[in-house]
Amino acid sequence: MTTNGTLVALDKVTRLYRMGDVEVQALRQVSTTIQEGEFVAVMGSSGSGKSTLMNILGCLDRPTSGRYLLWERDVSRLGRADLAEIRNQTLGFVFQNFNLLARTSALENVELPLIYGGLASRKRHRRATEALQRVGLGDRMDHHPNQLSGGQQQRVAIARAIVSDPRLILADEPTGNLDSRTTAEIMGLFAELNQAKMTIVLVTHEVDVAAYASRILWMKDGQVVLDQPHTPSTPLVLSHPDGDQDPGRPEPPSPPDRSTDGSIASLAAQQAHT
Ligand code: ADP
Numbered sequence: 001m002t003t004n005g006t007l008v009a010l011d012k013v014t015r016l017y018r019m020g021d022v023e024v025q026a027l028r029q030v031s032t033t034i035q036e037g038e039f040v041a042v043m044g045s046s047g048s049g050k051s052t053l054m055n056i057l058g059c060l061d062r063p064t065s066g067r068y069l070l071w072e073r074d075v076s077r078l079g080r081a082d083l084a085e086i087r088n089q090t091l092g093f094v095f096q097n098f099n100l101l102a103r104t105s106a107l108e109n110v111e112l113p114l115i116y117g118g119l120a121s122r123k124r125h126r127r128a129t130e131a132l133q134r135v136g137l138g139d140r141m142d143h144h145p146n147q148l149s150g151g152q153q154q155r156v157a158i159a160r161a162i163v164s165d166p167r168l169i170l171a172d173e174p175t176g177n178l179d180s181r182t183t184a185e186i187m188g189l190f191a192e193l194n195q196a197k198m199t200i201v202l203v204t205h206e207v208d209v210a211a212y213a214s215r216i217l218w219m220k221d222g223q224v225v226l227d228q229p230h231t232p233s234t235p236l237v238l239s240h241p242d243g244d245q246d247p248g249r250p251e252p253p254s255p256p257d258r259s260t261d262g263s264i265a266s267l268a269a270q271q272a273h274t
């Protein structure tokens, strides 16, 4: 397989939800690419399509129309079993609520994807141990989730996400349930993984969290209305996505609020009220 460094290529991806007679266009013709090694933060107000985008990127859902190439493979029309296999071998997931099995040790939680992947027990043990050591939990491997702090549980979830050495990590608001100190620790961990060449796409409402990323996508009404590079760990100030469009792009469905100063902080404040 040749590689030009493009990990994700979305071509006019649309996702339509039908609820009775009502149609919701959760994604409208989203076209973008993500290169290996990128750290992308996806922002935008509630209902703008962030989770729908993540579900498609994560092969948990398929586009209604359009094409999704993941690592040069067209995954837009694959069936459940193929998608599950791609998820298991190519992707790692981190969720806001950690999604750990409660009655199961940290080590066993991290081993789980390897069991589905069919790896022998001794190898599973070794790789899960290494992943937990990598996230700083080498001394907590026998603990159950309820014996761990929120930050530690998210570390276990990150270990589980990286244990199969995925091409892409997808994290939907991974710091949404964490205090600011723990958020900084977890984001430091994501930054380390990215420095080790891991590609990461992360949804967040928080400017401080997005500031760890090397690229910001801002979504509105199912479209990416801003796509801007960023130097990780420097303050994040973006021009207003709706006021800063390429001339060739269509007008967004609703006009921006001109009363704001156009910084990403004001965008975040705006979205907190939607
Ligand atoms: P975000 O994650 O940015 O808050 P979502 O991707 O969850 O936004 O939702 C985008 C739009 O699609 C919203 O209008 C939402 O109500 C709608 N939507 C999401 N999931 C479903 C679903 N399973 N069925 C119907 N509509 C949905």
Ligand code: MG
Residues within 6 Å of the ligand: 050, 051, 052
């Ligand atoms: Mg969401």
